[in-house]
Amino acid sequence: MLRFALVGCGRIAKRHAELLSNNKVHNASLAAVCDTDIGKAEFFGKTFKVPHYTDFNIMMRQEKIDAVSVLTPSGLHAKHVIELSKYKKHIVVEKPMALTLEDADQMISACDQGGIKLFVVKQNRYNYPVQKLKEALDEGRFGKIVMGTVRVRWCRDQKYYDQDKWRGTWAMDGGVFSNQASHHVDLLEWMLGEPESVFAKATTALVNIEAEDTGVAIIKFCSGALGIIEATTATRPKDLEGSISILGEKGTVEIGGFAVNEMKVWNFVDQRETDKMVLDKYRDNPPDVYGFGHRVYLEHVVDAINNNKPALVDGLEGRKSLALINAIYESIETSKEVSLRYKAKKCKLGREENE
Numbered sequence: 001m002l003r004f005a006l007v008g009c010g011r012i013a014k015r016h017a018e019l020l021s022n023n024k025v026h027n028a029s030l031a032a033v034c035d036t037d038i039g040k041a042e043f044f045g046k047t048f049k050v051p052h053y054t055d056f057n058i059m060m061r062q063e064k065i066d067a068v069s070v071l072t073p074s075g076l077h078a079k080h081v082i083e084l085s086k087y088k089k090h091i092v093v094e095k096p097m098a099l100t101l102e103d104a105d106q107m108i109s110a111c112d113q114g115g116i117k118l119f120v121v122k123q124n125r126y127n128y129p130v131q132k133l134k135e136a137l138d139e140g141r142f143g144k145i146v147m148g149t150v151r152v153r154w155c156r157d158q159k160y161y162d163q164d165k166w167r168g169t170w171a172m173d174g175g176v177f178s179n180q181a182s183h184h185v186d187l188l189e190w191m192l193g194e195p196e197s198v199f200a201k202a203t204t205a206l207v208n209i210e211a212e213d214t215g216v217a218i219i220k221f222c223s224g225a226l227g228i229i230e231a232t233t234a235t236r237p238k239d240l241e242g243s244i245s246i247l248g249e250k251g252t253v254e255i256g257g258f259a260v261n262e263m264k265v266w267n268f269v270d271q272r273e274t275d276k277m278v279l280d281k282y283r284d285n286p287p288d289v290y291g292f293g294h295r296v297y298l299e300h301v302v303d304a305i306n307n308n309k310p311a312l313v314d315g316l317e318g319r320k321s322l323a324l325i326n327a328i329y330e331s332i333e334t335s336k337e338v339s340l341r342y343k344a345k346k347c348k349l350g351r352e353e354n355e
Contacts, residue, residue, distance in 0.1 A: 008071035076173030078103030099350030120318030123293030142248025168209025175211030
């Protein structure tokens with residue numbers, strides 16, 4: 001039984017706490033929670049019946065902990081992971097793992113030096129329709145890949161951004177590309193492979209924040225395939241979809257729903273008997289935008305720790321989508337196509353607005 005501690009008691013922490021405290025993750029339990037806001041820490045501690053702290057150093061020294069989940073604002077992930085690595089407990093960090101590649105590299109190095117595993121949360125990889133799509137790609141059922149598209153059409157109004165001062169800021173969060181769409185960027189890259197270059201445009205359409213709430217990006221992959229990212233939090237009055245489509249010479253698959261969870265199209269030139277069941281079997285909607293994947297993801301973390309298995313998304317794997325997101329922001333600022341083998345010069349992500 002692995003005992004997990006949570007650092008950060010915000011929006012996403014509720015999801016982690018509910019799973020870990022209710023025996024929904026096999027061989028895992030919630031041991032303690034921490035937040036610098038005493039009100040949040042106390043609320044989580046009482047709700048989930050575990051000790052609460054405002055200083056994770058004290059928590060790590062006083063509690064018996066096997067793994068710690070870093071669920072703080074994105075701009076603090078690197079600082080907290082690096083500080084926590086000295087306790088030599090395995091670390092789970094929510095998306096995005098960091099905001100700059102320099103920070104990501106330091107996180108990876110710190111965990112390597114501490115001899116611990118670093119897990120980056122990409123729970124949508126575990127959605128059943130997504131797993132089925134990846135299986136078809138790995139089997140070569142698509143033939144030559146022509147295009148991949150992800151769409152994030154979600155609703156985040158001014159009230160959402162005003163909940164915390166860090167939301168929508170360059171130094172701590174970024175916009176829709178780095179926050180809400182980061183899972184979808186990861187999925188597109190996981191399916192289509194290494195990106196070669198990207199050209200992107202963005203705007204802040206309906207809310208008052210530093211970063212963008214709407215953007216589009218065109219990606220050229222090393223395979224020759226093209227990718228499109230359409231991302232916005234300016235959908236009104238409510239969430240519309242989070243989806244991915246893959247088009248190849250021998251097949252087409254589209255997964256929709258609002259959390260990349262509902263198989264909508266499953267067509268291949270070479271039909272199999274099992275194909276007839278796919279649309280019916282993978283049409284489930286999850287209860288919220290987080291999808292079903294967090295439970296399965298955390299079970300994977302437990303299995304990887306207990307049996308010394310590699311992480312599906314470790315620091316190096318999590319860094320890949322961050323590199324693409326940074327290139328997207330570089331393209332937005334320069335109005336140019338940006339190679340993925342670039343060094344950021346004007347990317348604002350992870351930096352103060354006046355830097």
